[in-house]
Amino acid sequence: MKYLVTILIVLAVLIAGAFLYAWSGLYNMAASKPHWNLTSSFIEMVRDRSIETHSQDIQRPGAGGTELKDTFFSHYHGMCRLCHGAPGYRPEEFAMGLYPKPPEMTSGEIQTEFNQVEIYWIVEHGLKLTGMPAFGPSHDEEDLWGLAALARAMPGMSPEQYNQRVQRAGPHAGSGQSHEEPEGESGSGRHGEGETEGHGET
Numbered sequence: 133m134k135y136l137v138t139i140l141i142v143l144a145v146l147i148a149g150a151f152l153y154a155w156s157g158l159y160n161m162a163a164s165k166p167h168w169n170l171t172s173s174f175i176e177m178v179r180d181r182s183i184e185t186h187s188q189d190i191q192r193p194g195a196g197g198t199e200l201k202d203t204f205f206s207h208y209h210g211m212c213r214l215c216h217g218a219p220g221y222r223p224e225e226f227a228m229g230l231y232p233k234p235p236e237m238t239s240g241e242i243q244t245e246f247n248q249v250e251i252y253w254i255v256e257h258g259l260k261l262t263g264m265p266a267f268g269p270s271h272d273e274e275d276l277w278g279l280a281a282l283a284r285a286m287p288g289m290s291p292e293q294y295n296q297r298v299q300r301a302g303p304h305a306g307s308g309q310s311h312e313e314p315e316g317e318s319g320s321g322r323h324g325e326g327e328t329e330g331h332g333e334t
C-alpha cells in the first residue's frame with residue numbers, strides 16, 4: 133500500500149512537471165530547430181505504425197486501377213510537385229523550410245518505405261503536424277489511387293516523359309479543381325522563376 137501511494141505521488145509530480153514545462157513556453161516550437169534524434173525516431177515510429185495499421189484493410193482497385201491517366205499528372209503537377217518535386221523539378225523554396233522536410237518523390241526514398249496502399253492512405257488523410265495535406269476531402273477515389281500509382285512510378289520517369297504528360301493533360305483537368313496551368317506562358321503567374329527550374333524548355 134505504501135509503495136502504491138509513493139508510486140502515485142511520483143507519477144503525479146511527473147505529470148505536473150511535464151504540464152508545467154509545456155505551459156512555461158520554454159519548449160521551442162520553431163521549425164528551424166530540429167528535434168533530438170531520439171524524439172525524431174519516436175515520432176517516425178508513431179507515424180509508420182499508424183500508417184501501417186490504418187491502411188491494412190484497404191483493398192487496391194482491380195487491374196485498371198494503376199493506369200496512369202494524364203489527369204493524375206495534372207493533379208500532381210499542380211499540388212504535390214511544389215513540395216515533393218518531380219522529374220526535372222526541384223521542390224519550391226518554401227518547401228525547403230518545412231519541418232519535417234518533404235522527401236523528394238524522384239529519390240525513391242518514399243517508394244522503398246511505403247507500398248501503394250500506404251501511399252494512398254497518406255494522400256487521402258495527410259499527416260498531422262507535418263505540412264502533408266489530406267487530399268481525400270477534395271479528390272475522388274480514382275484520383276487518389278492515380279496519385280498513389282504516379283508517386284510510385286516517379287523515380288523511373290524522365291523529365292521529358294513527365295512534361296509530355298503534364299502538357300497533354302492541359303491547364304485544367306480532373307474533379308472540378310482548378311490547378312494552375314502546367315507550363316504555359318501565362319501559367320507561371322505565381323512565382324515567375326523557379327517554376328521551370330532544372331528544366332529547359334518553356
Ligand code: HEC
Binds near residue numbers: 212215234235262
Ligand atoms: C505543403 C507541402 C506538401 C504538399 C503540397 C504535399 N505534401 Fe506530401 N508530404 C509533405 C511533408 C512535409 C511530408 C513529410 C511527412 C513526414 O516526414 O512525416 C510529406 C509526406 C508525404 C508522403 C509520405 C512520405 C514520408 O516519408 O513521410 C507521401 C507518400 C506524400 N507526401 C505524397 C504526396 C502527394 C502524392 C501529394 C500531392 C497529392 C503531396 N504529398 C503533397 C508535404 C507536402
